[in-house]
Amino acid sequence: MVNFDYQTPTRLIFxxxxxxxxxASVMKNYGPRVLITYGGGSIKRSGLYDQVxxxxxxxxxxxxxxxxxxxxxxxxxxxxxxxxxxxxxxxxLSVGGGSVLDCTKAIAGCACSDADPWDVVTMKVPTHxxxxxxxxITLAATGSEYDSGAVxxxxxxxxKLAYFSKHVFPAVSFIDPTYTFTLPVxxxxxxxxxxxxxxxxQYFCGEHIEMNDAFMExxxxxLMKNVRIVLREPDNYEARAEIFYATTxxxxxxxxxxxxESGWPMHxxxxxxxxxxxxxxxxxxxxxxxxxxxxxxxxxxxERFVAFGTGVFGIDSSLPEREIAERAIQAIHNFYKEIGIxxxxxxxxxxxxxxxxxxxHIAVNEGLENAWAPLYEDDIEAILxxxx
Amino acid sequence: MVNFDYQTPTRLIFxxxxxxxxxASVMKNYGPRVLITYGGGSIKRSGLYDQVxxxxxxxxxxxxxxxxxxxxxxxxxxxxxxxxxxxxxxxxLSVGGGSVLDCTKAIAGCACSDADPWDVVTMKVPTHxxxxxxxxITLAATGSEYDSGAVxxxxxxxxKLAYFSKHVFPAVSFIDPTYTFTLPVxxxxxxxxxxxxxxxxQYFCGEHIEMNDAFMExxxxxLMKNVRIVLREPDNYEARAEIFYATTxxxxxxxxxxxxESGWPMHxxxxxxxxxxxxxxxxxxxxxxxxxxxxxxxxxxxERFVAFGTGVFGIDSSLPEREIAERAIQAIHNFYKEIGIxxxxxxxxxxxxxxxxxxxHIAVNEGLENAWAPLYEDDIEAILxxxx
Numbered sequence: 170m171v172n173f174d175y176q177t178p179t180r181l182i183f184x185x186x187x188x189x190x191x192x193a194s195v196m197k198n199y200g201p202r203v204l205i206t207y208g209g210g211s212i213k214r215s216g217l218y219d220q221v222x223x224x225x226x227x228x229x230x231x232x233x234x235x236x237x238x239x240x241x242x243x244x245x246x247x248x249x250x251x252x253x254x255x256x257x258x259x260x261x262l263s264v265g266g267g268s269v270l271d272c273t274k275a276i277a278g279c280a281c282s283d284a285d286p287w288d289v290v291t292m293k294v295p296t297h298x299x300x301x302x303x304x305x306i307t308l309a310a311t312g313s314e315y316d317s318g319a320v321x322x323x324x325x326x327x328x329k330l331a332y333f334s335k336h337v338f339p340a341v342s343f344i345d346p347t348y349t350f351t352l353p354v355x356x357x358x359x360x361x362x363x364x365x366x367x368x369x370x371q372y373f374c375g376e377h378i379e380m381n382d383a384f385m386e387x388x389x390x391x392l393m394k395n396v397r398i399v400l401r402e403p404d405n406y407e408a409r410a411e412i413f414y415a416t417t418x419x420x421x422x423x424x425x426x427x428x429x430e431s432g433w434p435m436h437x438x439x440x441x442x443x444x445x446x447x448x449x450x451x452x453x454x455x456x457x458x459x460x461x462x463x464x465x466x467x468x469x470x471x472e473r474f475v476a477f478g479t480g481v482f483g484i485d486s487s488l489p490e491r492e493i494a495e496r497a498i499q500a501i502h503n504f505y506k507e508i509g510i511x512x513x514x515x516x517x518x519x520x521x522x523x524x525x526x527x528x529x530h531i532a533v534n535e536g537l538e539n540a541w542a543p544l545y546e547d548d549i550e551a552i553l554x555x556x557x
Numbered sequence: 558m559v560n561f562d563y564q565t566p567t568r569l570i571f572x573x574x575x576x577x578x579x580x581a582s583v584m585k586n587y588g589p590r591v592l593i594t595y596g597g598g599s600i601k602r603s604g605l606y607d608q609v610x611x612x613x614x615x616x617x618x619x620x621x622x623x624x625x626x627x628x629x630x631x632x633x634x635x636x637x638x639x640x641x642x643x644x645x646x647x648x649x650l651s652v653g654g655g656s657v658l659d660c661t662k663a664i665a666g667c668a669c670s671d672a673d674p675w676d677v678v679t680m681k682v683p684t685h686x687x688x689x690x691x692x693x694i695t696l697a698a699t700g701s702e703y704d705s706g707a708v709x710x711x712x713x714x715x716x717k718l719a720y721f722s723k724h725v726f727p728a729v730s731f732i733d734p735t736y737t738f739t740l741p742v743x744x745x746x747x748x749x750x751x752x753x754x755x756x757x758x759q760y761f762c763g764e765h766i767e768m769n770d771a772f773m774e775x776x777x778x779x780l781m782k783n784v785r786i787v788l789r790e791p792d793n794y795e796a797r798a799e800i801f802y803a804t805t806x807x808x809x810x811x812x813x814x815x816x817x818e819s820g821w822p823m824h825x826x827x828x829x830x831x832x833x834x835x836x837x838x839x840x841x842x843x844x845x846x847x848x849x850x851x852x853x854x855x856x857x858x859x860e861r862f863v864a865f866g867t868g869v870f871g872i873d874s875s876l877p878e879r880e881i882a883e884r885a886i887q888a889i890h891n892f893y894k895e896i897g898i899x900x901x902x903x904x905x906x907x908x909x910x911x912x913x914x915x916x917x918h919i920a921v922n923e924g925l926e927n928a929w930a931p932l933y934e935d936d937i938e939a940i941l942x943x944x945x
């Protein structure tokens with residue numbers, strides 16, 4: 170077991186009706202000036218926007234609408250930070266999915282710094298303070314509601330970068346699984362794929378502990394079972410709640426305390442895909458997953474594949490190890506295909522024209538030569554070509 | 558899934574050598590006046606006391622030694638609170654096991670209140686503030702290092718009561734599994750039994766979620782496997798670390814977020830045993846566990862027994878349900894016996910003379926008629942007699 174230093178101070182308020190029940194009392198803990206951040210308007214159609222405005226009727230409200238999927242440094246982060254400074258905002262209320270919340274985290278950090286915002290987001294300048302964040306998370310996917318990270322894109326450089334600061338943990342996250350009843354199927358699936366991948370990034374590593382294996386295998390099995398249920402019954406509360414709970418824990422490290430670092434290679438590869446093509450993150454991850462697995466399978470990595478295959482898919486442990494591994498790779502591919510995720514890059518509009526460019530970008534920027542299963546430019550290019 | 562409102566702000570610093578590495582920098586965040594609380598002197602024999610004093614050489618130190626197992630309201634809590642008030646203590650550093658830390662939590666709360674300390678500990682008067690707590694936890698057992706609860710005994714009334722306040726979460730917990738290398742076998746076993754029981758109290762409930770089942774079953778399996786290893790190799794780091802990690806998460810609720818409340822009946826029963834006889838908590842729990850299970854086994858509770866038997870002990874799921882349940886009860890009994898825990902009350906010095914008195918005390922004070930599997934005075938007496 171490797172040493173760890175872990176803290177997640179976020180308060181999780183989870184369940185049916187929690188916004189009506191507790192948002193007012195939570196917001197009383199902050200000053201009157203609130204910035205509400207949100208995305209493309211689905212919260213207006215669902216009535217959530219009106220509910221929130223009504224609960225906050227005694228506050229002074231600014232708004233930042235229109236935050237993009239794969240949220241952009243310019244304009245969203247810059248504009249949000251400008252509003253916070255100009256209006257001396259006391260607290261930011263993020264209402265939406267992980268993209269809105271990620272953007273909000275970058276805003277919260279940039280708003281408390283006199284440095285160039287790009288230097289804050291790229292962590293050249295450390296974040297010493299941030300505006301407190303409360304969020305209502307409407308999408309079960311990224312786990313941003315329970316971690317201190319944000320992924321921010323800058324279009325002009327095709328960058329998609331991770332920003333981290335302990336100061337941007339949400340103070341309080343409201344999670345009501347009923348908000349996901351009406352999600353488009355595509356988003357439900359991408360969220361589940363995102364979470365399965367978060368767990369796999371933590372599972373495939375050098376040193377690992379027994380309890381975590383059981384926890385992560387249980388979470389993946391729960392996600393697979395419950396996503397099949399919600400495809401048939403989109404408003405099945407128990408299934409939606411199990412999925413949301415699994416995704417919430419996805420990125421704060423609790424699944425893998427004491428495990429060694431894997432380097433999160435699939436995310437590194439996918440970030441280049443969605444950085445260059447703006448595809449849906451969860452779909453990109455699903456496409457990369459089985460190809461990455463096949464590429465890194467070796468005697469050295471075999472133990473993880475056998476554990477994964479027997480623990481998640483119940484593959485007969487008496488089979489030869491390589492067969493268990495091959496079956497596990499095929500099983501995860503088949504699962505994604507069965508639930509309806511496009512499993513090739515061509516299906517999401519990516520051809521081979523920029524493969525070399527992306528492989529180079531990843532090799533230069535992501536440090537995957539230091540990952541648990543090291544990847545060099547040739548490896549990355551081969552994986553991307555397998556994804557076509 | 559039931560709604561939940563969860564927050565554990567404690568920072569966990571876990572691993573080999575973490576006190577030398579980080580205690581000094583953590584303590585810099587607090588003022589100069591430190592109260593060090595500890596127990597019977599094992600930290601002096603091990604050298605930990607000297608190490609801590611050396612790290613804190615620039616601080617103004619008060620000490621409260623001699624905190625008892627099953628820590629006592631009088632004198633320990635009263636004396637600690639008096640010292641804090643008199644010396645205007647900035648931070649309390651608890652060095653020892655769960656009893657020292659529980660006592661420290663009660664001290665931290667009482668020291669910030671003008672009310673009668675007994676009213677604070679019994680929560681007649683709410684705790685609005687507490688002195689910050691940092692702890693070095695030397696025993697893998699209660700999980701007090703990651704929760705906001707404390708169990709305090711008052712000898713004159715045979716009371717053993719739970720005190721809770723969100724203000725007494727430790728700010729930082731240092732957990733170095735090497736401290737447990739030299740524990741007496743009895744304490745290692747009692748700690749493991751305590752933790753298994755914490756998990757079972759959360760597992761045997763009405764509503765439960767799939768991921769939690771996997772997490773808890775994995776934790777119990779890890780504890781059973783690793784305690785067998787440390788009985789042979791007391792200084793096996795990996796095994797000690799797995800045990801400590803499982804116990805740390807025991808009582809803060811993470812194992813069972815979204816599960817319904819069970820009422821923690823085995824703890825309620827055991828608290829009367831150790832309240833009346835001062836036996837070792839973990840041993841008392843181990844003795845009560847299979848008897849409680851047998852008593853509450855019914856068609857209504859059957860599903861949990863089947864899940865537990867197949868998930869933890871790998872009992873063949875094609876057997877009749879009642880047989881799986883009976884085998885599971887026998888298996889947990891056999892496991893405790895195999896590792897060397899005394900499995901009858903007589904072995905720990907308790908005869909039948911006060912059974913009726915204890916059953917009455919529990920029935921009146923513990924509210925077990927509202928537990929998931931309701932227990933009345935007759936039930937409790939029957940369970941206690943089975944334990945003889």
